[in-house]
Amino acid sequence: MSHDYDYLIIGGGMTADTAAKGIREIDADGTIGIVGEESTAPFPRPALSKKLWTDDDFSEDDAALDTVDETGATLHLGARADTIDRDAKSVTTSTGDTFGYRRLLLATGGHPRQIPGLTPSDRVIYYRTLEHYHRLRAAVADHPHVAVVGGGYIGTEIAAALVQDGSTVTLIHPDDVLGSPTFPSVVADEVQGMFTDAGVTVHGGAKVDGGSTSPDGVRLDLSDGTTVTADLAVIGLGIEPAGVLARRSGLETSSDGGIVVDERLTTADPDVLAAGDVAEYPDHILGRRRVEHVDNANEMGAAAGRILAGSDEVYDHTPMFYSDLFDAWYEAVGTLDASLRTEVVDKEDGGKVVYYVDGDEVVGVLLWKVGDGVEPAKKVLAAHTVPDSFTDLI
Secondary structure: OEEEEEEEEEOOOHHHHHHHHHHHHHOOOOOEEEEEOOOOOOOOOHHHHOHHHHOOOOOHHHHOOOHHHHHOOEEEEOOOEEEEEOOOOEEEEOOOOEEEEEEEEEOOOEEEOOOOOOOOOOOEEEOOOHHHHHHHHHHOOOOOEEEEEOOOHHHHHHHHHHHHOOOEEEEEOOOOOOOOOOOOHHHHHHHHHHHHHOOOEEEOOOOEEEEEEEOOEEEEEEOOOOEEEEOEEEEOOOEEEOOHHHHHOOOOEOOOOOEEOOOOOEOOOOOEEEOHHHEEEEEOOOEEEEOOOHHHHHHHHHHHHHHHOOOOOOOOOOOEEEEEEOOEEEEEEEOOOOOOEEEEEEOHHHOEEEEEEEOOEEEEEEEEOOOOOHHHHHHHHHHOOOOOOOOOOO
16 A cells, blocks of 8 residues: 655654654645554553553553644554655655655654564563553563563663562662762662662572573572563663664664654755654764663754754753652753763752763763753753862752
8 A cells, every 4th residue: 555645754753743743833734644563552651661550640641642633644654664765755664665755754763672592472572562561560460570671761761660560570680889980989889779679579690591481480680690480571672772763764874773863853865854762963062872761752853844944943941760669750951971970969858960071071960869960060061071079069
């Protein structure tokens, strides 16, 4: 079957939603098609590991993005875009359908990193989508033992959510202290303490090399020679950016598989843009980078939509990122790398501002339980210097 749209968006995540809405800010009538691998409409991913688990009064309907109702876009779900013919301005999908476009946005995001020998199944969930949430919700109804693999955003958030929901949780991560690659020791120790105090078994210092499943559960073989058995495993090891489609069509991709764009989110083809997790772009403060956080997905998607529809703007937003863990929370901007020099400033009620210094400039700021600090943090980063004093900057 053949379809034609003024604006075609490949990818069915949050970036696609805000891109469609961005188009409508400029063009009220142009046709919009969204082709997505997932079987569900665009949905806010943060809710999948946060509020849908921790707030009994918050539902999927509360989180819904209402992409179609608000933009009139046509969704084509469960279809993988396989090829782009840039001369013909068409995209062919795994279902055999062909989509013509006037302008194209690649918002393909990424796919979860997988562990050899642990294929997705009823007992092994590589957690990322609303469909995964539904599967996990059903699987933990009887509060089983869940092994969570990964000490980053997805792993820590879903481990915290599951133990608060009543499951027995073992959290497996490769570091001596949970969060130690990201946070200075004073914060990492607090993070690990929150999990152990909540009853999570934190198994640090090991990666999962492989494993197997059976009708009775899942076995995880760890690099430290031990084995963890559980009823099911939830794996959150980040994503591999889905830049293969762009690379096949002759567009430039980065060393990690992202799609290279300019300050207008445009590839070497003026009618093909990229945005969201997959896009490597020139941040006006932090330099060229690829960002996998919701603030970037939303803001970049909206900007891409407006640019598709004729706006002459550039993308000049420096994104923040955040997480919620039990009663703690944080916001941050820039690079959080605990191997750098860190300067910790104590604030009220256990809050801390952490500055990450690389050479002669501050490259990241962590706001640990500190509010209203994102914009001041951006100003610190934009100065590209090391202040004489870190007190009272934020």
